[in-house]
Amino acid sequence: MLLNDLLNHDSEWLKGTGPNSDIVISSRIRLARNLDKVAFPHWANKKQAEETQKVIIDAISKVDYLKNSTVFKLAELDAIDKQFLVERHLMSREHAQKSDHKAIVIEDQEIVSIMVNEEDHLRMQVMQSGLNLFEAWNIMNRIDDALAKELAFAFFPDWGYLTACPTNTGTGMRGSVMLHLPALVMTRQINRVLSAIAKLSFTTRGLYGEGTQSSGNFFQISNQVSLGHSEDEILENINSLIRQIVEQENQSRQASLLRNKAMLEDRISRSFGILKSAHIISTEETLELLSMVRLGCDLGLIKDIDRKTLNELFIIMHPAHLQKLQNRKLSPQERDIERAEIVRVKLKI
């Protein structure tokens, strides 16, 4: 697979299917693993890092489940390619920063991706559409077991998997769910919900993970604690929390429909109108308006546009995607024009 093949490719997790896919965009499991007695990436010298990369890529090639995957060395990718992978949620922003002996392995369906020499030797992720944490964990667990046959992982029986940062020690697992919560934001209940989440030791982040602001009413919720509970317990906890938030969002949506239908319809239709007719539009504005259109779809107020098209637009409207689609570097102004064009084409009924 070539990197550019991803451009014309439907990511499995963007399909807009799976349980609660009106509110839950995607579910993701991330697992951190390190090689026993080998210096962690930030502490390794060049030779060690090179060796680690070799050993891991070799092991990955022996895993049956990953036979349809491609290895990309970050040193061989340019800045736009790296940003492109970040925008597709296949890679972290941190991984894109320095590229020495870093690699990323991407499975053809984009369900699985593995970062080599990120903060830990291995950062593996499995993505699924909708609220599907347990299915994601099943896949992840099998890959982890297969790799453990090839590699000796750093592990203490009492403390579990040992990671570069003690915040990941134990299971080394984060389960995270991407939610679209426009009604809770509109009715100003979101802060109450977010502060309740924080009290239960879960973390909320924006569309692109650590340190990003939430835009387009997207919230990523994940577990903070990785030690002291089994993987299943942790996922059970996130799952039941997410179900409650989904319920709250649903209630808010129904209440808004009941009380302020005209206002809601007005906002949604105006958003749709701008997206269908704008010729220059920023990332931020597109996100906000698309969010309203998606809500309109969910509520049946906008017909003829499917969730998948909208989910895809949320990704391809980002700078690196626009530049890859055009196959050249674009200035921020050119991108705003290009973005408006793509949105207009995709939303034309």
Next chain:
Amino acid sequence: MLCDVCNKNQATVHLTEIVDNQMTELHLCEECALKKSAEMEQQFGLSDLLAGMAQFEKPTEEKESVSAKCQNCGLTYADFKKIGRLGCGECYGAFKKYLVPLLKRIHGSTLHFGKSPARVTKMSNKKVDLTALRYKLQQAIEAEAFEEAAKIRDQIKELEKQQ
């Protein structure tokens, strides 16, 4: 609007910073924004938080900890406090004494209940299971879930018999 830093490119990133209750606004072009964000991450990273969390019960321990060093990778505890990352898996053994309270603060626990790699399972599964079960028994009793507790007690007996 031009970028406040380079004054050359169009500003596309707008940053609000609050330092000592003083709010400042910065308008940056993409290039300068990238530099700025790298700077900010360095200024206040996770390492600061972690270092703050790793408080010691006795002042003598803090002195002692500075010279502690991992024999496998050469990282010292002082390095860890500075960068907030350990050097290798063996560091966990080398700094065990200091990491126990830290893990407890971060996770509220110092005992792993999750899966183990296939290789380890053979050697230490029983030991892990027993520790985990005893802990669960304790919790069940505290929660007055006696039916659950009885089940766990039977499992413990069964495991002990096998050893």
